[in-house]
Amino acid sequence: MRTLTRASDSSDAPVAAVAQPRSPWREVVRRLRRSTGAVIGGIVLTALVLAAVAAPLLTPYEPLVVSPADRLLPPSLGHLFGTDVLGRDVATRILFGARISLLTGLISVTIAILIGVPLGLVSGFYGGLADRLLMRLVDLMLTFPGILLALVIIAILGPDLFNAMLAVGISASPTYGRVVRATVLSAKSQTYVEAARATGCTNARIMLRHILPNTVAPIIVLGTLGVAGAIIAAAALSYLGLGARPPEPEWGALLSEGRNYLRVAWWMTTFPGLAIMTAVLSINLLGDGLRDALDPRLRN
Amino acid sequence: MLQYLAKRLLLTLPTLLAVSLLVFLMLHLVPGDPAIIFFGDQPVTPERLEQVRRQMGLHRPLLVQYLDFLGGAMRGDLGRSIHNNTPVLEEVTSRIGSSAQLALAAFVVAGGLGLSLGLVSALRRSTWVDAAAMLMALGGVSMPIFWLAAMLIFVFSIKLGWFPVTGFGGWNRLVLPAFALGFVSSATLARLVRSSVLEVLWQPYVTTARSKGLRETLVVRRHVLKNALIAVVTVMGLQLGTLLSGAVITETVFARPGVGKLMVDAISAKDFPLVQGAVLFVALVYIVVNLLVDLSYAYLDPRIRFE
Numbered sequence: 001m002r003t004l005t006r007a008s009d010s011s012d013a014p015v016a017a018v019a020q021p022r023s024p025w026r027e028v029v030r031r032l033r034r035s036t037g038a039v040i041g042g043i044v045l046t047a048l049v050l051a052a053v054a055a056p057l058l059t060p061y062e063p064l065v066v067s068p069a070d071r072l073l074p075p076s077l078g079h080l081f082g083t084d085v086l087g088r089d090v091a092t093r094i095l096f097g098a099r100i101s102l103l104t105g106l107i108s109v110t111i112a113i114l115i116g117v118p119l120g121l122v123s124g125f126y127g128g129l130a131d132r133l134l135m136r137l138v139d140l141m142l143t144f145p146g147i148l149l150a151l152v153i154i155a156i157l158g159p160d161l162f163n164a165m166l167a168v169g170i171s172a173s174p175t176y177g178r179v180v181r182a183t184v185l186s187a188k189s190q191t192y193v194e195a196a197r198a199t200g201c202t203n204a205r206i207m208l209r210h211i212l213p214n215t216v217a218p219i220i221v222l223g224t225l226g227v228a229g230a231i232i233a234a235a236a237l238s239y240l241g242l243g244a245r246p247p248e249p250e251w252g253a254l255l256s257e258g259r260n261y262l263r264v265a266w267w268m269t270t271f272p273g274l275a276i277m278t279a280v281l282s283i284n285l286l287g288d289g290l291r292d293a294l295d296p297r298l299r300n
Numbered sequence: 301m302l303q304y305l306a307k308r309l310l311l312t313l314p315t316l317l318a319v320s321l322l323v324f325l326m327l328h329l330v331p332g333d334p335a336i337i338f339f340g341d342q343p344v345t346p347e348r349l350e351q352v353r354r355q356m357g358l359h360r361p362l363l364v365q366y367l368d369f370l371g372g373a374m375r376g377d378l379g380r381s382i383h384n385n386t387p388v389l390e391e392v393t394s395r396i397g398s399s400a401q402l403a404l405a406a407f408v409v410a411g412g413l414g415l416s417l418g419l420v421s422a423l424r425r426s427t428w429v430d431a432a433a434m435l436m437a438l439g440g441v442s443m444p445i446f447w448l449a450a451m452l453i454f455v456f457s458i459k460l461g462w463f464p465v466t467g468f469g470g471w472n473r474l475v476l477p478a479f480a481l482g483f484v485s486s487a488t489l490a491r492l493v494r495s496s497v498l499e500v501l502w503q504p505y506v507t508t509a510r511s512k513g514l515r516e517t518l519v520v521r522r523h524v525l526k527n528a529l530i531a532v533v534t535v536m537g538l539q540l541g542t543l544l545s546g547a548v549i550t551e552t553v554f555a556r557p558g559v560g561k562l563m564v565d566a567i568s569a570k571d572f573p574l575v576q577g578a579v580l581f582v583a584l585v586y587i588v589v590n591l592l593v594d595l596s597y598a599y600l601d602p603r604i605r606f607e
Contacts, residue, residue, distance in 0.1 A: 140318045145541025145586050147548065148579065152322075155567045155575050156329045232444050236549055239446045240564050255447060259553075262454050269454070273447030281442040 031293035038289020044282035052098035061089035063096035063249050072265050082267035084257060090267060094275045097249035101231055102279065104165055104250065108230035109223050111169025116176025117219065123177065124184030125207050135181075138174040147171075147233055154242045161234075161250065164243035168233045172226055179222060180215045187214040217294040225287035228280040235276055251276050304598050312591055317370075319583045323576050324369045330572070334358060337572060338382055373580070379573035381566075388577035392559060396581075399558035402481065402547055405474050409482025410489060410539065415532070417486065418493025423520065425498065433490065440487025445546050449480040449553040466555035477554045481546045485539050492535050496528040503527070530600050537593030544582055 032038050051058060067087035075082045081090040123134040141149060149171035150164075157163040187193065188211065196210050235252030237243035239259075244250030246257055251272050258268030327334050335353045336344070357365055372378065378388035421433035456476060457465045463472050500506060501524060509523045510516075548560030555561070559578055566574035 136314075136318070139315070140322065143315055143319055143583055143587060144579075145582075146545025148545050148582055151548070151563065151567060152326065152575075152579055155572075155579075156326055159568070228442065232442075235444055236446060239444075240549065240552055241568055242564070252444075252446075255444070255450065259450065262450060263458055266454050269447070269450045273444060273451070276444050276447065277439070277442050280444075281438065284438060284442055 028290075028293045032289050035289040035292060037285040038293070041282040041285025041287075041289065044278060045286060048098060048279055048282065049102065051095060052102055055092075055095040055099065059089065059092040059095055061092040063088065063093045064247050072261070074265075075267050081271040082265065084265070084268050085261055090254075090271055093249035093254060094251070094272055097251045097254055097272070098275065098279070100161075100244065100248060101235065101251040101276070104161070104168075104234045104244075105227040105231035105279075105283075108165045108168040108172065108234060109226040111166060112172035112176055112226060112230075113219060113223060115170065116173035117180050117215065119173075120177040120180025121184055121207055121212065121215070124181035125188065125203070125211065131181075134177070138177055141171065141174045144171070147236060150233060150237065151242070154237065159237075159242040159245075161238070161244040161248065164234050164237040165230075167237070168230050172230065175226075176219065176222060179218050183215045183218055184211055187211045221287060221291040221294055224283060224290055228283040228287065231276065231280055231283075301598070305595065308591060308594055312587060315587060316584075319587070320370055320373060320580065321366065323580045323583070324366050326576060326579075327572050328362070334572075337570065378577040378580070381574045382571045383569055383574075388573050391562060391574060392577045392581050395557055395559045395562050398556050399547060399551070399560060401474060402477055402550065402556060402558060403543060405478035406481035406485065406543055406547070406550075409478050410485035410543070411536075413482060413486035414489025415493055417490035419497055419520075419525065421490070422494045422497035422501070430494075434494070437487040437490040440484055440490075443484060445480055445484045446549050446553050448483065449477065449550060452476045452480055453553075473554075473556075477550050477556060480553075481543065481550045484546055485542050488542070489532065489535065489539060493528060493532055496532065497524055500524050500527045530597070533593060533597055533600060537590045540589050540593075541586060544586060 032042075065088065067083075070079070070083045070087035071085055073079055073083040073087075079089050079091065081094065083089055084093070119134055123131045144152060150167035153167035153170055154163055157166065193206060193210055196206050201210070231251075234243055235250070235255070238245075238250050238252030239256045241256065244253040246253055254272035255269055255276075258265065258272065261268050327337070330337055333349075335349050335356060335358060338352055338356065339349075353359060357368060360368075376389050378392075380387055381391055384391075417433045417437060421430040424430050453465055453476065456462050463476050466473075506519060506523050509519045514522075544560075547558065548564060550556070551558040551561040552564050559581055563575060563578035563582070566572075566578060
């Protein structure tokens with residue numbers, strides 16, 4: 001739907017950059033603001049983050065305080081999304097849950113980056129046996145599809161929210177390793193790296209100062225889209241009872257609580273799910289926009 | 301082709317070994333004594349613990365234990381479930397039928413939906429049809445499968461009463477899970493079909509077909525779709541990963557007695573032999589199907605064979 005405008009975007013962008021030089025990041029922001037999807041995604045996401053931060057100010061209820069008199073009330077003006085089986089306000093729990101779920105996505109991706117980037121950097125830069133061994137390990141990890149590797153890790157570490165983040169992070173790390181390695185390989189043969197070597201730079205300096213910056217753009221794109229994936233994955237683990245545990249209002253755990261009351265309280269399931277979708281969709285939109293703005297070649 | 305087949309088969313062996321090693325090590329990576337883990341939360345005397353240690357062969361070198369595990373796995377002996385004392389292989393095989401049924405049905409849904417959504421949006425590019433189809437695909441990517449499943453149950457089982465809520469057996473218990481799983485997988489496929497059709501649409505042979513006066517439907521069917529499908533086949537292999545892990549969740553939501561539900565239940569119950577068996581099985585299926593996808597790709601596109 002947006003391909004036409006974007007195609008022309010990427011073709012005339014370098015020309016524009018030559019005509020009036022500006023910083024590359026300002027250029028990215030300019031391109032990002034042209035993409036409707038990215039703007040909508042960014043606005044919704046900002047609103048969500050603000051709501052999560054300001055949660056106590058936005059609601060008169062407490063996320064964990066039980067109120068038996070108000071159990072299973074349908075949505076109304078007093079309780080916008082109804083109440084759960086213990087009389088807690090569902091909207092309040094979703095708001096406080098946003099803190100957990102958004103952070104979970106962020107922490108998982110940070111773990112994935114902390115593992116994947118150094119490994120990909122070393123693997124691509126030094127090559128040889130280390131490279132071959134690491135890439136075999138990556139292949140092996142990718143043999144366990146999707147959430148399966150996370151399940152294996154949870155099985156080893158035991159079910160718990162932090163372990164879920166760790167599991168999601170570790171199982172996402174091979175992708176980062178691969179992308180960084182590929183970027184390093186192509187950057188390694190550039191003349192500026194040769195020049196750096198000729199002036200006597202150490203390997204560490206070349207890696208960190210001259211090659212690492214090349215990986216920033218793909219990592220931002222992958223990382224953004226990765227947060228969306230990690231939120232869903234962590235919610236899935238919690239839903240299966242292998243992540244956050246009740247009464248923690250993590251979104252997946254909320255859905256899991258609602259599961260047994262689907263017949264009598266549809267709101268307990270519907271709204272947490274919509275919250276997940278809103279967050280993930282807005283992050284995906286932003287990520288897609290970032291991808292097109294940072295590197296049109298990454299599309300598809 | 302035969303040479304390619306042999307090469308690919310040979311390349312699968314190290315992967316299989318590595319997977320089996322990882323699955324074997326699982327029990328030893330768990331913090332704590334495997335023998336104590338074996339008993340779970342039950343109280344146990346030190347004598348009984350020592351006896352189990354001997355039975356499990358925990359006193360022998362790790363390598364010997366691994367070779368033993370491997371030998372057992374080859375003979376189909378994956379140990380016994382801690383909780384029911386039934387052979388793991390039996391537990392897993394008894395659930396393959398249910399999982400296979402779900403995977404196949406979901407695959408059909410995903411393929412049908414993904415192909416038609418992608419094709420329609422490519423042919424009606426930059427119209428509202430395209431926008432709607434791609435928005436649907438984006439929604440599919442962003443939707444947690446367990447939520448979609450719950451919503452389907454609420455609308456079609458609870459409100460309308462068309463389908464039973466949970467369980468296994470009969471086509472009417474298959475419709476909702478297959479749709480939930482298939483829809484989520486179809487989203488990625490639709491995006492891919494769209495971009496590969498768009499790519500093919502501008503190829504010279506399509507222009508040739510058009511300029512010789514072929515009707516548009518025939519151009520699409522014979523020249524565009526056929527060539528776009530090649531790219532799609534490879535992604536089907538990757539999609540299978542989504543499908544398999546989605547199946548784990550779908551089976552749990554719909555309480556279908558499949559391998560995925562077995563795995564989740566076993567993890568919750570800390571029944572490690574069962575976890576190992578289920579993980580080994582799913583990884584095996586993934587490897588084999590990816591092999592088949594590679595082979596069919598080589599068959600469809602002769603260039604691959606000569607790389």
